[in-house]
Amino acid sequence: MTKMTKMTKKTKIELNKHNHALLNNFCFHLQVEKGLSENTITSYRFDVTQFLEYYLKDAETATEKDIINFLVDLQQMHQTHKSLARKRSSLKIFYDFLKDDAIPIRVDFSKIPTIKYDQTIPDILSVRQMKRLLASIDTSSNLGLRNKAMLELMYACGLRVSEVIGLSIHDIFWQEEVVRVFGKGKKVRMVPVAKTALRCLKDYINNSRRQLRQEKQTDILFLNRLGNKLTRMGIWKIIDKIAKNSGIDKDI
Structure with missing residues (x-):
């Protein structure tokens, strides 16, 4: 059973305390420093949480391969390309936040394919x-x-x-x-x-x-x-x- 298959089950996967704190800090940053709406912040939180529930380890240890695997698994579950593009964007903003907050990260988003969603x-x-x-x-x-x-x-x-x-x-x-x-x-x-x-x-x-x-x-x-x-x-x-x-x- 793959990680993504497990995510489709009813069982709730709890984030570890470290990732939960990073996510809360990220959302606080979006609200206070970026002035984003509640709905927009909720979307970012959902996308980042979905990846962290998939990855299970500390967020900053993820590599571009982990994120690509996450997106490919979603693609194989027939997520739309528009949805995949949004999730990639959400994760890039999250990891840019970690980097700006002096948290060393391993992921290089220049190596993660961009996702088009023109009519296909x-x-x-x-x-x-x-x-x-x-x-x-x-x-x-x-x-x-x-x-x-x-x-x-x-x-x-x-x-x-x-x-x-x-x-x-x-x-x-x-x-x-x-x-x-x-x-x-x-x-x-x-x-x-x-x-x-x-x-x-x-x-x-x-x-x-x-x-x-x-x-x-x-x-x-x-x-x-x-x-x-x-x-x-x-x-x-x-x-x-x-x-x-x-x-x-x-x-x-």
Whole structure:
């Protein structure tokens, strides 16, 4: 049973006295020095408490890996990207407070991926519809393996079609379980990838991409049947066709 699974149980996890004191000082700082509203402070308290209940150790000993694992676990529980972005922001503000209060911290937020929440496939389709769409993909062909890997990645990471098109095989960091994404204005961010999506990517790369690439030398991750880069329209046509085949009556 994972830490996050335990957190979903009814049993209340009490913070240790040290973390409880840090959290109270943080909220007092937000109220008195920052002048934030009660509702805003409550949101910060909730986000930080959720992480500390997950981590269980003294707050200042946490590393970026601990926070990334926390966010990935939430992502796998289908938390929205907007919610994940808020939690990352809350934790950064909390750890900035600890640092300013002369408490030595180990976490480096520059190594924690930022989280985008532009309109993506998960926003267009409900979670149930997306699961049905993914389950309906026939993976007995090279194109089917590609489609499964591509949609699993888009769903897991909240990627836009324009971001998926430009992905290279070198943008997948297998050991770290993150993908490097180039967004608008050539801004780069690192996004955690769920294990299910990573398995589909490995399956596609090992068994399908080589066949689609044919004799061409290219680092582009997702290729069409001619071994070329997919287009925006091409991806939306693929998604629309799969949705219709899965019985989803929705204009994508």
